[in-house]
Amino acid sequence: MFVKLTSIMKRRFFVKTTILSSAASALLPRIGFTQLKPKNKTFLYYELRTYTLKDANQQSLVEDYFEKAAISALNKxxxxxxxxxxxxxxxGQSMLIALIPYQSLQDFETINNRLEQDKRYITEGAAYLNAPATEPAYERINSSLLKAFKNMPGLELPPKNKRIFELRRYEHANEAAGTKKREMFNDAGEINIFKRLGFKPVFFGETIIGEARPNLIYMVTFDDMAEHDQHWKSFGADPEWKKISVIPEYANSKLISNITSTFLQPTGYSQI
Structure with a gap:
């Protein structure tokens, strides 16, 4: 009787062990995948730099840095x-704004170390990189790191003809409002309305590190101010926009606490 019970217990232990082992095997690939997930190339990250400048000399130093050193080194x-x-x-003295797209957070994290190994970059950018504290190349740099929207995961380049750009920042009262506004752009179709009406958006991004969070930032472009005014007028009158905008959960009063709009022109060497 004892031998029979022992045999039964061994079989039960074997079955239980087998079940647990199978469950563990099923879970391990998931755990490994979560821990070892490769860098995500499904959307871009953007560094948006704003250089505060006090005079034309500083503007010249920063522009020469981008034109003669930074852009070519980054392209390489x-x-x-x-x-x-x-x-x-x-x-007054113009700000200078730079938009630098990265394929991954790893690229963003390692870019400065990689640039420091580029001898040509160091040489061509010396006036900017080595500017003394008594004569700095700029007053300050304000940088934000943005994550591209899922429905516009990369840059879309506008035509090369003479254009103006509008950089818009929507600030939110809280994170939940930011999530809802991104949903409005992505899932409710606001990005599609922009494209259909000819705004030629360059990028949409959620600010994940930077000032005035939570906020989102995007850039649209026009031939001139007259076209800008006409496009925004068409946007306000668009039937699809009207359908979206009257949905109570998408009301601007709930989602947006402040809008900042900056009109820009590309430098002669800008790649956008």
């Missing part, structure tokens, strides 16, 4: 379509 490292812009109608 696989970072394409670097945009550099100045204000269309500055009230």
């Amino acid at each position: 490292l696989g970072i394409k379509n670097v945009g550099v812009f100045t204000e269309l109608k500055p009230s």
